[in-house]
Amino acid sequence: MISLTGIEKRYSTHVAIGPIDVDLPAGGITALIGPNGAGKSTLLTMIGRLLEADAGTISIAGHDVASTKSRELAKVVAILRQENHFVTRLTVRQLVGFGRYPYSRGRLTVDDEAIIDRSIDFLGLAELEGRYLDELSGGQRQRAYVAMVLAQDTDYVLLDEPLNNLDIQHAVQMMRHLHRAATELGRTIVVVLHDINFAGHYADRVCAMKDGAVVAFGTPDEIVQPDVLTEIFDTPVEVIEGPRGPLAVYY
Structure with a gap:
């Protein structure tokens, strides 16, 4: 499990992340979603110790991210920016x-x-x-x-927007590879995604962020809801039933 307690990162009096308290369970794929500037990539890089938090603690499988030796932490978690x-x-x-x-x-x-x-x-x-x-x-x-x-x-893999600049075909292929890595290799994958439908289809859990805070956390069925997504993205979102589950439609 990845456990975040009281995590904060401050850039100015107007720009801040946290405080964030959330537990990301081991196993499967957890997707971090939210509008630009929500803090998704910042949170991921703090989990991977590429960025130091200003307050709070992060642990991965019981290892304190701030104090674990780099060589040992690199055997627990891998991150791709x-x-x-x-x-x-x-x-x-x-x-x-x-x-x-x-x-x-x-x-x-x-x-x-x-x-x-x-x-x-x-x-x-x-x-x-x-x-x-x-x-x-x-x-x-x-x-x-x-x-x-x-x-x-490593048991834990952190990926920051791995679908960036990929067309639909290659984005689908990438998500299939990640799903296989989670199911066949037993990896716990935390991934930043912009496409809510990729998150809804391939993730086991969705962590939604807005204005530097976690505003919703749950299964895709719980998060891919019109009222939840409309609130997160500040734009009307309709959810329709697709052949493989709910699909978000923006208008």
């Missing part, structure tokens, strides 16, 4: 190999290579593993970054 800009030219396999650094410290073992193989195969990248990142499409490159995170072999 939106900004992935490697200066050095890397192949897919070299990139995925970085996920083993908390264990290998740069000296890959036979076991490390086997986990890299598994992660590459899981994301369907075997035919591309020798290609350079700048030779890939946006969807292929995003899969490579997710494979790197999975190769870190």
